[in-house]
Amino acid sequence: MNEIKAPKGTRDIFSPEIQKWQFLENSIHAYYQKFLYREIRTPIFEHSELFSRGIGSETDVVQKEMYTFSDKAGRSLTLRPENTASVVRAVIENNLFESVTPLRFYYLGPMFRYDKPQKGRYRQFQQFGIEVFADESPQVDAEVIFSAVDFLKNLKIADIKLEINSVGCPQCRPGYLEILRKAARAEQSGLCADCQRKISANPLRIFDCKLPECAETAKRFPLLGNHLCSECRDHFKIVREALSWMNVPFLLNPRLVRGLDYYTKTAFEVTSGQLGAQNALLGGGRYNNLIKELGGPDMAAIGFAAGMERIILHLRHLTLPRPKIMFVAYQDPKWLPNAIQLAQVLRAHGCPVYLDYQGKNLKKQFKKADKVAAAFTMVLAEDEIKSEAVSIKDMASQDQIKISLKDLNSWLKKNY
RNA sequence: GUGAGUGUAGCUCAAUGGUAGAGUAUCGGAUUGUGGAUCCGAACGCUGCGGGUUCAAAUCCCGUCACUCACCCCA
Numbered sequence: 001m002n003e004i005k006a007p008k009g010t011r012d013i014f015s016p017e018i019q020k021w022q023f024l025e026n027s028i029h030a031y032y033q034k035f036l037y038r039e040i041r042t043p044i045f046e047h048s049e050l051f052s053r054g055i056g057s058e059t060d061v062v063q064k065e066m067y068t069f070s071d072k073a074g075r076s077l078t079l080r081p082e083n084t085a086s087v088v089r090a091v092i093e094n095n096l097f098e099s100v101t102p103l104r105f106y107y108l109g110p111m112f113r114y115d116k117p118q119k120g121r122y123r124q125f126q127q128f129g130i131e132v133f134a135d136e137s138p139q140v141d142a143e144v145i146f147s148a149v150d151f152l153k154n155l156k157i158a159d160i161k162l163e164i165n166s167v168g169c170p171q172c173r174p175g176y177l178e179i180l181r182k183a184a185r186a187e188q189s190g191l192c193a194d195c196q197r198k199i200s201a202n203p204l205r206i207f208d209c210k211l212p213e214c215a216e217t218a219k220r221f222p223l224l225g226n227h228l229c230s231e232c233r234d235h236f237k238i239v240r241e242a243l244s245w246m247n248v249p250f251l252l253n254p255r256l257v258r259g260l261d262y263y264t265k266t267a268f269e270v271t272s273g274q275l276g277a278q279n280a281l282l283g284g285g286r287y288n289n290l291i292k293e294l295g296g297p298d299m300a301a302i303g304f305a306a307g308m309e310r311i312i313l314h315l316r317h318l319t320l321p322r323p324k325i326m327f328v329a330y331q332d333p334k335w336l337p338n339a340i341q342l343a344q345v346l347r348a349h350g351c352p353v354y355l356d357y358q359g360k361n362l363k364k365q366f367k368k369a370d371k372v373a374a375a376f377t378m379v380l381a382e383d384e385i386k387s388e389a390v391s392i393k394d395m396a397s398q399d400q401i402k403i404s405l406k407d408l409n410s411w412l413k414k415n416y
Numbered sequence: 417g418u419g420a421g422u423g424u425a426g427c428u429c430a431a432u433g434g435u436a437g438a439g440u441a442u443c444g445g446a447u448u449g450u451g452g453a454u455c456c457g458a459a460c461g462c463u464g465c466g467g468g469u470u471c472a473a474a475u476c477c478c479g480u481c482a483c484u485c486a487c488c489c490c491a
Contacts, residue, residue, distance in 0.1 A: 116489095118487095260490095277485085363449090363450065379449075382449085393451090
């Protein structure tokens with residue numbers, strides 16, 4: 001007798017929230033096509049190896065958050081926890097770098113992570129994101145960041161904060177990590193057990209720890225910013241300059257680290273003060289080595305991913321225009337065929353039309369019209385049929401007019 | 417994986433251990449070709465699930481599941 005419910009961390013979306021989703025999706029398509037991004041749709045599951053190699057086998061996402069399963073042929077497959085690795089795979093597999101110009105893609109769709117659900121965090125969640133390939137200009141970094149912030153601004157999302165950092169490259173990061181490890185080992189006693197483990201595995205993450213003692217200790221650690229190679233330092237400088245003349249205010253956060261291993265150079269994150277603990281609206285950065293690591297050409301890339309549920313949470317007060325619904329009422333069941341034909345004409349004209357097939361009396365039909373929030377109700381009865389006309393009542397003003405069917409078109413033009 | 421809070425009608429919520437209720441939504445009615453208001457009526461519940469204490473449990477205890485929030489991690 002136990003009712004089957006949606007699995008933990010998943011949910012149903014329907015009216016009225018679904019209208020906001022449609023609005024957001026339309027906004028994404030419209031906005032990013034202005035930068036010549038084209039949509040790309042990749043499979044929802046991939047070979048597990050794509051993610052372990054792409055995202056990094058040491059990351060939390062790969063180690064404990066993947067929905068991995070075997071198919072009937074014994075292949076290990078995984079529901080995508082993010083989409084960048086898939087897009088890179090698709091670019092390589094289809095040789096898109098030889099046929100598509102510019103190499104810019106955007107995507108939107110569901111991602112899956114086995115996380116414990118909480119505010120703004122689901123096991124199946126929607127992300128949209130963009131990826132730019134084969135352009136390592138720092139101005140591109142700035143444009144990508146600008147577009148992310150500008151997009152959110154266009155949605156009237158306020159109270160957002162942009163943080164940026166440079167996480168270095170294979171030239172400078174390994175050397176810095178050793179310096180950081182040395183510093184951390186020297187002050188090991190000032191770190192929590194978790195952070196002590198991070199020293200060898202992923203010392204950058206120590207900067208993420210929210211425990212006051214760790215944060216206090218980490219303040220004394222050397223920062224990557226002071227150990228960047230000249231190339232990374234120059235790149236980051238131009239990114240910051242470009243952001244300034246693009247009028248994008250940002251916060252330099254030398255401790256900003258990304259959770260996925262593939263990032264190089266520029267990393268950024270937009271957070272919101274209006275969300276709960278899961279306050280990241282979007283995050284991204286450069287990943288100049290991922291394509292090569294996944295077997296493609298040596299090609300630079302940059303992108304970001306945004307959490308759509310978290311954006312939707314900000315659209316709470318968004319009011320969308322309501323469609324002008326037309327209700328077709330008939331006084332007697334024998335006029336139902338006429339009503340159906342009228343509805344067809346109206347729909348062909350583009351009006352949203354509803355009619356009740358159950359043949360109840362007019363009073364009932366008007367009540368129904370009220371419930372579907374109809375703007376107009378058309379009435380067909382003996383009188384109208386005989387004179388080849390229709391009565392139209394404006395539900396708000398209660399004005400009712402009777403017009404000839406041959407004048408219907410001009411009435412529609414005036415009112416729709 | 418860890419912790420806290422909450423589970424009662426479709427929804428929002430009541431009910432000193434003593435017959436489970438209200439508001440709202442739904443359906444019907446207040447007769448004839450016209451809605452929103454008002455009035456009358458109907459239907460709606462294994463009080464998340466399982467055990468325990470008790471003459472008696474929505475209420476107390478244990479377990480379990482679900483939801484919510486936080487840790488962790490991230491978008």
